[in-house]
Amino acid sequence: MSEVIKTDVVIVGAGPAGLFAVFELGLLDIRAHLVDILPRAGGQCSELYPEKPIYDIPGFPVVTGQGLVDNLMQQIEPFHPTYHFGEMVTELESTGSADKPAFRVQTDAGKTFECTCVIVAAGGGSFQPKKPPIAGIDAYEGKSVHYAVRRMEDFRDRNVMIVGGGDSALDWTLNLHPVAKRITLVHRRDDFRGAPHSVNAMRELVREDKMDLVIGQVGSLAGDNGELHTATIKLNDGTTRDVACERMMPFFGLTMKLGPIADWGLNLHENLVPADTEKFETSTPGIFAIGDINTYPGKLKLILSGFHEGALAAQKVHRYVYPDKKLTFQYTTSSTSLQKKLGVN
Amino acid sequence: MAKITFVDSEGKSRTVDAEVGSTVMETAIRNSIPEILAECGGACACATCHVYVDDAWLEKTGKASAMEEDMLDFAFEVKPTSRLSCQIKVTADLDGLVVNTPGKQG
Numbered sequence: 474m475s476e477v478i479k480t481d482v483v484i485v486g487a488g489p490a491g492l493f494a495v496f497e498l499g500l501l502d503i504r505a506h507l508v509d510i511l512p513r514a515g516g517q518c519s520e521l522y523p524e525k526p527i528y529d530i531p532g533f534p535v536v537t538g539q540g541l542v543d544n545l546m547q548q549i550e551p552f553h554p555t556y557h558f559g560e561m562v563t564e565l566e567s568t569g570s571a572d573k574p575a576f577r578v579q580t581d582a583g584k585t586f587e588c589t590c591v592i593v594a595a596g597g598g599s600f601q602p603k604k605p606p607i608a609g610i611d612a613y614e615g616k617s618v619h620y621a622v623r624r625m626e627d628f629r630d631r632n633v634m635i636v637g638g639g640d641s642a643l644d645w646t647l648n649l650h651p652v653a654k655r656i657t658l659v660h661r662r663d664d665f666r667g668a669p670h671s672v673n674a675m676r677e678l679v680r681e682d683k684m685d686l687v688i689g690q691v692g693s694l695a696g697d698n699g700e701l702h703t704a705t706i707k708l709n710d711g712t713t714r715d716v717a718c719e720r721m722m723p724f725f726g727l728t729m730k731l732g733p734i735a736d737w738g739l740n741l742h743e744n745l746v747p748a749d750t751e752k753f754e755t756s757t758p759g760i761f762a763i764g765d766i767n768t769y770p771g772k773l774k775l776i777l778s779g780f781h782e783g784a785l786a787a788q789k790v791h792r793y794v795y796p797d798k799k800l801t802f803q804y805t806t807s808s809t810s811l812q813k814k815l816g817v818n
Numbered sequence: 819m820a821k822i823t824f825v826d827s828e829g830k831s832r833t834v835d836a837e838v839g840s841t842v843m844e845t846a847i848r849n850s851i852p853e854i855l856a857e858c859g860g861a862c863a864c865a866t867c868h869v870y871v872d873d874a875w876l877e878k879t880g881k882a883s884a885m886e887e888d889m890l891d892f893a894f895e896v897k898p899t900s901r902l903s904c905q906i907k908v909t910a911d912l913d914g915l916v917v918n919t920p921g922k923q924g
Contacts, residue, residue, distance in 0.1 A: 517858070521857070521858040521859075521861055521863040521864060522858060522861040522863050525861050525863075597857065603892065603894075603924055605894055606894050606895070606921065606922040637891065638891045639891060660891070661890075661891065661896050662887070662891075664887070666888040666891060690895065690896065725891075725892050725893075725894065726864070726865065726892035728857065728864075728866065728924035729857055729924075
């Protein structure tokens with residue numbers, strides 16, 4: 474908890490809007506750190522549609538989600554942004570005033586930032602694991618039901634049930650197999666979309682009777698005081714089977730939840746952050762909202778809107794970061810000082 | 819134009835006009851049908867537009883593609899009638915289609 478990073482701006486979310494904000498800030502000599510809960514940059518572009526073509530980015534008749542992200546990262550490289558991936562901003566606290574904003578930002582990995590401004594570019598919120606709608610599952614979460622492995626030791630000598638058919642489910646089946654007492658993999662069909670070598674390795678373990686594979690869906694859970702002991706599986710032929718398990722890991726992909734943003738004292742409107750259209754500042758001076766997370770009259774959830782919003786927000790951020798400097802508007806095509814910053818002159 | 823009826827998890831039914839060539843998911847979103855989230859906007863990448871096709875319409879809507887089956891792994895309470903509504907194209911043949919929406923998508 475000791476690391477304190479001092480910077481001008483913390484950008485929450487490394488999707489296209491957050492990435493391009495680094496560029497607009499950088500041109501104005503404003504330093505930024507990016508924090509994202511995902512393990513990589515790109516937000517929805519990388520997570521939901523990396524291979525899908527996008528047709529409405531100005532100047533690109535067609536570009537894939539990942540192609541756009543790669544280009545943006547290349548474009549902002551001259552400004553050496555620092556990325557903090559796999560971390561969620563949990564706390565945002567004002568330590569300044571309306572005229573002289575300052576914030577302390579904390580992540581769930583224990584990092585603390587001290588910054589002048591915050592740009593919330595969190596898209597649809599943070600990507601979080603989908604929770605299956607099994608009655609009473611909440612009571613087991615944290616103790617017996619986990620959506621990620623924090624400590625392998627928690628699974629030692631336990632009957633572990635893993636639910637899902639993708640790489641996460643298969644990888645954890647294989648990784649926890651040597652540690653767990655017995656692994657049961659539950660999947661709705663006898664077809665796995667995970668990497669073929671993982672599927673083969675899992676099937677080999679089943680053949681050798683070193684783990685169980687059950688085709689079906691989890692129907693209900695039984696246990697005491699948050700300690701799970703049995704899961705009832707609905708098999709595809711309509712019958713059920715009880716399986717002993719003290720630990721369960723469901724892998725149903727990710728969904729977007731607003732998450733801790735709701736606790737930062739910002740005005741919210743239907744899970745969106747209202748911002749003005751002059752500088753895209755929120756109800757809290759010094760906190761800006763750009764991209765899909767914001768709302769204002771006429772808002773369109775387009776990537777290009779996020780770019781525009783980032784450019785305007787940067788102008789106001791400049792006034793907070795450099796209150797005594799006059800900002801002269803310049804073009805990258807002609808300004809030698811901007812070209813110098815970009816490393817092209 | 820085709821009519822599509824969405825029946826929610828509590829049994830309430832809503833019938834709306836669907837444009838031929840659009841998808842069932844797009845029709846739902848345009849008409850603010852509850853229980854269809856469509857987080858990814860129709861990229862077959864999120865499984866939050868999951869529906870159950872009414873038995874009488876199964877033949878006409880056809881089967882899920884391999885990619886759609888993969889995405890259905892992310893849906894809850896998957897049944898043999900499960901489809902992702904972003905992958906069902908509205909045709910004149912589907913006039914009168916009935917789909918049921920699940921109680922939980924994401």
